[in-house]
Amino acid sequence: MRLLKFVLLFALTIFLVIIANMHQPFGAPLPPIGHLLNPFSGFWQNAESDQSPDNLQIQDPFLQDEVEVLMDDRLVPHIFAQNISDAYFAQGYVTAMHRLWQMDLSVRAAGGRLAEVVGPRAAKRDQLQRRKGMLMAAQNALESWKRNPEEFALLQAYAKGVNAYINTLAPADYPLGYKLMNFEPEEWTPLHTALFFKSMAETLCFRNYDLRETNARQSFGPELFDYLYPEVNPKQIPIIPLETAFDFDTIPTPSKESALPGNLTQVMPYESLPMSPPSTGSNNWAVNASKTANGNPILCNDPHLNLTLPSIWFEIQLHTPDRNVYGVSLPGIPGVIIGFNENIAWGITNAGHDVLDWYRIDWTDEKKDAYYIDGEVYQVETLVEIIRVRGEESILDTVKYTKWGPVVYEDPTSPYHDLAMRWVAHDVPEERPFYEISTFLKLNAAKNYEDYSEALTGYDSPAQNFVFASKDDDIALKINGRLPIKAKGQGRFIQEGNRSANAWSGFIPKSQIPAALNPEQGYLASANQRSTGPDYPYYYNAGFDDYRGRSINRLLSKMNNITIEDMKALQNNSFSILAEEGTQAMLKLLDSTQLTEEEKKWQQELQNWDYVYTADSRAAVVFEDWYDLAYEMTFDEVIALADSMDIKYPESWRFIELLEMDTASTIFDDQQTTTVEDAQDIVTAAFQKALTELKEKLQDPAYDWAKHKGTHIRHLANLPGFSSGELDMGGHAEALNSVKNAHGPSWRMIVELGAEVKALGIYPGGQSGNPGSRFYDNMISDWSKGEYYQLHFLKKPELDQTLYEINFSK
């Protein structure tokens, strides 16, 4: 009897211990709860004390010398090293200290290794990442970086720093993300850095509309297509000032006959691959001494990205004998990506040039292992991707590689539709003195325009508009990257892959990329708008911004005696030219005779609106919905097709142009009705519909633009409780203050290049990736109010506001 009692209770205890150690017990989305809940090694261990830790002493034989790191009152590390290798080691170490889980997850997501830790629900996504050649692209980049031993050694130094930190961790010390998802940190390598780099390329230069535009052209025919989707907005103000001369011998580009696949008789049955939001862009500008109040050049940058916690950026200062640079870094890549030093400042916005084209593969037979180019037969190269899936068998996916690139789309029902992806980020760079990592290494230490120009030559993708300003009053802007030479019209549509003539003719030499230096106007600015005016000799196609660039030019061209306060106001400016033009055009068309008294009140509100998207604006709410509905009603033809195919939508600027200039156009006719509508009918009907839809919400006097937009900062893995609350703030995609629902200025920086370089900065998050830290989200509130912090740009390792120090030695 006693034996029985003992055995039963023993069995029960063991059973419960096993359950509490199980990953996802009985399918519940939980890690082992015994490990998670116990306060000695579980999540409680990540509940950091609000008191700063004591100073740390770290020893590592890899270091050549001592490194002193001051952690300031926002947990920004100020690294003082005697050489760049030690500095990058320390950067790796402190970045890992605060963002290790983010680094790990980002690289897994990019390279298609999420299912390994997350399980089968990530398998399809992983498969797509592999098909897109992300891992291959990273390996190619790494191979090129190895050609320059100094560059490669620095990557290794960074990796060693990260790993030195990882080696200090017992399971109780793991970042919370690892505990919640139940996996362990893995060793960091230069390949991880390369993957992270390619994930930025994926965010910034993966956008492609070939499929959608091809389907649109097939559906509407060439005339209607050209009417709906003209390439150039006549109101556009390009980045490179119009008077800039392009004084070089253009590489001749043969004109191409239509590159559309000949036997393309139906639309493509595919969906576009996921892409980052079209609003992914940024603002930057530089003003020279002639335009500022105190004669100091000023440079500003605010990159617009998905707003996440942990934040995409990590502030840092690196000080060695040959450089003293401050700015934001990307957790996973050594160096400072956007920032300034004692002589110069630089910033980046995305260059929207299309660098991804699709080619239809002409198979020799249904086995699909060989294809034709110019009548010659080429064998496909296959790569078997092994996708590990937690808790299940690995998935094997055979990817076919052609001379164009990987075959990403395969249609099992037709041999005519398979498409290969030609993406510039796949390319192995040609031999040159240095590569991307050195671009930032050199920018970080640049002293003048020549240094900046040289640094940029090592950089291929993602192409960025690099703005520059120096203490000696040079301002410059280059559309910098590996830009394909295309024939006119090439790249908008899917092309026939059996003709080598359809390939890009080459790449624009770095000496011929669009660039400006010290223009008459005294400033240079970019906001992802068209790079050049019509004089630039090389054709390019892209998705460009149409409003922010014009706003900057409208304002900066008239501003003089510019101060820092002016720059803050500019970055936080929530005025939208789209709203201005759209409201005016639609109010002109609005038929008051059709409106009720209530509706006329809103008409009045909109007439009084100043087109500024402040947090408390209610006119903004009405305009947004009115505009969206008018747009949908106008392009009902396109929307009707969207159910059965992936199709392009006309640009906003084109819609407004039609409202302004072509109100009798048949496009305004609603296909569903027997009457023939014109612009006035549509605009009036949309107005009434918008007010009907918004009636309930607007009854609450507190319902405003901030609520309608619902801005919040989202946790990287979307865990409830780990995101921010809703933020009460204004802004709009098309305004300079480009705040949207979960996307916007991920860093705001203002640099004044006086005798002493001064800078302001802020981002919506915190330096620590630990949700238990007081530095997880400490900056969000101030950011939402449009405030900035003085950046501690130190000359020596001395700072009153030091929370603690880390001293590295060998």
Add this chain to the structure above:
Amino acid sequence: MKPITYTVLLIVGAFLLQQILPWWILPLYAGVLAFVLKIRPLAAFLLGLLCGALLWGGMAFWLDLQNNSRLSVRMGELFGGLSPNMMIVATALPGAVFAALGACTGSLGRQYVSTE
């Protein structure tokens, strides 16, 4: 006397052991200790509940205090809307249960061995 000895040894000992060993050392140690000290089953169970709750709940409480409940608020959301105090309870509970089960098992084992 014995209950107090057991309580003190269990809390202090488990605290030290959990610094270096995984969490299930708690029920294991609670059982071994009950076995050695010859605690009777019901007493073992109740003392296990008490010590487990005090150790895990107390530790959680202290960490939560140092942290101004920043993390427990978020973890509570994750667990469906629990408050920080409920998160402490949610921690104390498994501690209590496992310590109690382990202690009682050890006690029953001693009783069985003693009758041999």
